Amino acid sequence: xxxxxxxxxxxxxxxxxxxxxxxxxxxxxxxxxxxxxxxxxxxxxxxxxxxxxxxxxxxxxxxxxxxxxxxxxxxxxxxxxxxxxxxxxxxxxxxxxxxxxxxxxxxxxxxxxxxxxxxxxxxxxxxxxxxxxxxxxxxxxxxxxxxxxxxxxxxxxxxxxxxxxxxxxxxxxxxxxxxxxxxxxxxxxxxxxxxxxxxxxxxxxxxxxxxxxxxxxxxxxxxxxxxxxxxxxxxxxxxxxxxxxxxxxxxxxxxxxxxxxxxxxxxxxxxxxxxxxxxxxxxxxxxxxxxxxxxxxxxxx
Amino acid sequence: xxxxxxxxxxxxxxxxxxxxxxxxxxxxxxxxxxxxxxxxxxxxxxxxxxxxxxxxxxxxxxxxxxxxxxxxxxxxxxxxxxxxxxxxxxxxxxxxxxxxxxxxxxxxxxxxxxxxxxxxxxxxxxxxxxxxxxxxxxxxxxxxxxxxxxxxxxxxxxxxxxxxxxxxxxxxxxxxxxxxxxxxxxxxxxxxxxxxxxxxxxxxxxxxxxxxxxxxxxxxxxxxxxxxxxxxxxxxxxxxxxxxxxxxxxxxxxxxxxxxxxxxxxxxxxxxxxxxxxxxxxxxxxxxxxxxxxxxxxxxx
Numbered sequence: 206x207x208x209x210x211x212x213x214x215x216x217x218x219x220x221x222x223x224x225x226x227x228x229x230x231x232x233x234x235x236x237x238x239x240x241x242x243x244x245x246x247x248x249x250x251x252x253x254x255x256x257x258x259x260x261x262x263x264x265x266x267x268x269x270x271x272x273x274x275x276x277x278x279x280x281x282x283x284x285x286x287x288x289x290x291x292x293x294x295x296x297x298x299x300x301x302x303x304x305x306x307x308x309x310x311x312x313x314x315x316x317x318x319x320x321x322x323x324x325x326x327x328x329x330x331x332x333x334x335x336x337x338x339x340x341x342x343x344x345x346x347x348x349x350x351x352x353x354x355x356x357x358x359x360x361x362x363x364x365x366x367x368x369x370x371x372x373x374x375x376x377x378x379x380x381x382x383x384x385x386x387x388x389x390x391x392x393x394x395x396x397x398x399x400x401x402x403x404x405x406x407x408x409x410x411x412x413x414x415x416x417x418x419x420x421x422x423x424x425x426x427x428x429x430x431x432x433x434x435x436x437x438x439x440x441x442x443x444x445x446x447x448x449x450x451x452x453x454x455x456x457x458x459x460x461x462x463x464x465x466x467x468x469x470x471x472x473x474x475x476x477x478x479x480x481x482x483x484x485x486x487x488x489x490x491x492x493x494x495x496x497x498x499x500x501x502x503x504x505x506x
Numbered sequence: 507x508x509x510x511x512x513x514x515x516x517x518x519x520x521x522x523x524x525x526x527x528x529x530x531x532x533x534x535x536x537x538x539x540x541x542x543x544x545x546x547x548x549x550x551x552x553x554x555x556x557x558x559x560x561x562x563x564x565x566x567x568x569x570x571x572x573x574x575x576x577x578x579x580x581x582x583x584x585x586x587x588x589x590x591x592x593x594x595x596x597x598x599x600x601x602x603x604x605x606x607x608x609x610x611x612x613x614x615x616x617x618x619x620x621x622x623x624x625x626x627x628x629x630x631x632x633x634x635x636x637x638x639x640x641x642x643x644x645x646x647x648x649x650x651x652x653x654x655x656x657x658x659x660x661x662x663x664x665x666x667x668x669x670x671x672x673x674x675x676x677x678x679x680x681x682x683x684x685x686x687x688x689x690x691x692x693x694x695x696x697x698x699x700x701x702x703x704x705x706x707x708x709x710x711x712x713x714x715x716x717x718x719x720x721x722x723x724x725x726x727x728x729x730x731x732x733x734x735x736x737x738x739x740x741x742x743x744x745x746x747x748x749x750x751x752x753x754x755x756x757x758x759x760x761x762x763x764x765x766x767x768x769x770x771x772x773x774x775x776x777x778x779x780x781x782x783x784x785x786x787x788x789x790x791x792x793x794x795x796x797x798x799x800x801x802x803x804x805x806x807x
C-alpha cells in the first residue's frame with residue numbers, strides 16, 4: 206500500500222555561500238516524494254498555481270508519483286526565498302508568498318484516504334488535523350513541524366501530535382516544544398504527548414530515534430560539498446517513510462533501517478540545489494551509500 | 507608500557523545552571539589520569555603550589571598513578587573559574603590565575619621518557635614541543651589544544667601537530683585551525699599537517715575519527731542529567747589513550763574501541779561536578795555502559 210504526503214509545492218529562491226538558485230522547484234511535498242518514490246508509490250496532496258510547470262507534474266507521474274491530489278488553482282504558486290550563512294545550518298527567510306497555498310484545506314480523494322502511510326509535512330497544524338481526520342486508519346502516520354507553529358499554533362500542534370505515530374523534529378524545535386534543553390529528556394517528554402516514535406534531526410550531526418524505551422543514534426553520511434541544505438528534512442522523511450511503508454511491522458530493526466534510508470536520501474539532496482541530485486541517482490547509488498555509511502558507524506565491521 | 511600526561515593540575519570554580527562547585531580539583535592532567543587509570547598506569551607531569559592537598563596526590567598514588575613527575579613549587583596552584591550557560595556547550599572563562607603554572611617547562615624524569623604513550627594536554631604548544639622532544643620514541647603520541655593557541659601560537663601549534671600521531675580537537679577548533687567550515691574537509695586538511703589520526707570531539711553529538719582514509723562516527727552516550735561538562739574532553743582522551751596503550755597495534759578496529767572507551771569515560775565525568783563520578787565507578791560500570799552504547803549505535807543488533 207502506498208504513501209500520501211500533504212504539504213507545500215513551491216518555487217524557491219535559495220542563496221548559499223556556494224551559489225544561488227532562482228525560482229527552482231521546491232516545497233516539502235516535492236522533496237518528500239522525490240525521495241520516497243525510490244521505495245513505494247507516493248500520492249501528493251497539494252496545490253499549485255497556474256504558473257506551475259506541467260512538465261514537472263508529468264515527470265512525477267512518470268516516476269510512479271500520483272499527482273491526482275494536486276489541485277491547480279487560479280493564481281500563483283507558493284514562493285519562498287531564503288538565505289543560508291556559512292554554516293549552512295539554518296535558513297533565514299527573506300520572503301514568503303503563500304499565494305494559492307493561503308487557503309489550502311484539502312478534501313482527500315477516496316483512493317487517498319485508504320493509503321496505509323501518511324506524512325503531514327510542515328504546514329499549519331490545523332490543516333494537518335483536517336487531513337489526518339479524513340484518513341481511514343493508516344498503518345503509519347507521521348508529521349513534521351517548525352518553530353513558527355510551535356509558537357503560533359501550540360494547542361493545535363499538541364493535538365495533532367497526539368493523533369500520529371511519528372514526530373519528525375529538529376534539535377532546536379524539540380527543545381522549544383518541550384521547554385527542555387536536554388534532548389534526551391525532551392524525547393521522553395514528547396512520547397508523553399502521544400506519539401510512539403520521535404525522530405530528532407540534527408543536521409550535520411545525524412539523527413536520533415526514540416522508540417519503546419530505546420534510543421538509536423545515527424550520524425549523518427559525511428558530505429564534503431554541501432551546496433544547499435533545503436529539503437534535507439523532507440528527503441529524510443521520504444527515505445524513512447518510503448522504506449517503512451514497505452514493511453509489515455514496525456520494530457526497532459525496521460526503524461534502524463528506516464533512519465538509515467532517511468539519512469542516505471538527505472545526504473544526496475544537499476549535494477545540489479533543489480532536488481536535482483534526486484533526478485540523477487539510482488537505487489544502486491542508494492545501496493552503495495548505505496553500505497558505506499554502515500562501515501562508518503558499525504563497531505563490529 | 508605506561509602513559510604519560512603533561513598538563514594542568516588545578517583548582518576550578520565552576521558555575522552551571524545546575525549548581526556551583528568552588529575550588530574543586532581540576533585540570534586536564536587530573537581528568538585525563540582519573541579516566542586513563544582504569545586501563546593502564548599513568549604518570550603525570552605537572553606542577554602544583556604549596557596549597558595543593560597532599561591527600562589527593564596520595565589518592566592518585568594509591569590508584570596506580572605515578573605522581574613522581576608532579577613538582578610542588580612555592581606559590582599557589584593554577585586556578586580557573588568558568589561559567590556554563592543553559593546549553594552547557596562552551597564555558598565562559600571568568601578568571602584564570604596561572605600562578606606556579608606560568609613558567610611550567612618540565613624536564614622529564616628518565617623513567618617517564620621511556621613510556622610508550624604520551625598525551626600533551628591543552629597547554630602552550632611551545633611547552634608541548636619541549637616535552638615531546640624529550641620522549642624516547644613513544645609508540646603513540648597525542649595532543650589536545652584550544653582556540654587560544656590556534657590564534658596566539660599558530661606556528662608552534664602547527665609544528666607540534668606535525669610531531670604527534672593523534673590530534674584531539676573540537677568542532678569549532680578544527681574549523682578555525684583549517685579555516686574550513688566543513689568538518690569532513692577539515693579532517694583531510696589536518697592529516698596533511700602530519701598527524702595520522704584526527705579525533706573531532708562534538709560534545710553532545712559525539713565524536714568522529716579519521717584515519718587512513720576511513721571515517722568512524724560515534725554518537726555520545728545519552729546523559730539526561732549533565733551537571734558539569736568540565737573535563738569531558740580530557741576524560742575522553744584518557745579513555746581513548748588508556749585503552750590504546752594496552753594494544754600492540756593501532757588499526758581501525760582498535761581505534762573504534764578506543765573512541766568508544768573515550769566516549770564512555772566522558773559520559774561519566776559530566777554526571778557530577780569535578781571528577782567525582784570517576785571516584786565512584788568500577789570497571790564493571792564501564793563495561794555495562796559500553797554494552798548499552800553499542801546497542802544504541804549498532805545497526806545489526
